[in-house]
Amino acid sequence: MLADLVAEGKLSLEELITSSLPLEEINEAMHQLEHGTEIRQVIVP
Numbered sequence: 001m002l003a004d005l006v007a008e009g010k011l012s013l014e015e016l017i018t019s020s021l022p023l024e025e026i027n028e029a030m031h032q033l034e035h036g037t038e039i040r041q042v043i044v045p
Contacts, residue, residue: 016040017040017041017042018038018039018040018041019032019038019041019042020041020042020043020044021041021042021043021044022043022044022045023043023044023045026043029041029043
């Protein structure tokens with residue numbers, strides 16, 4: 001259902017992502033999640 005909403009343009013995933021970090025910064029990403037400074041992150045290769 002969610003994939004259909006995204007495909008139809010009714011749901012924007014960009015608005016749900018708080019930050020994107022490279023894989024090399026995975027430890028920093030986990031630190032941010034643990035301390036509540038970020039909510040939803042995307043880790044990119």
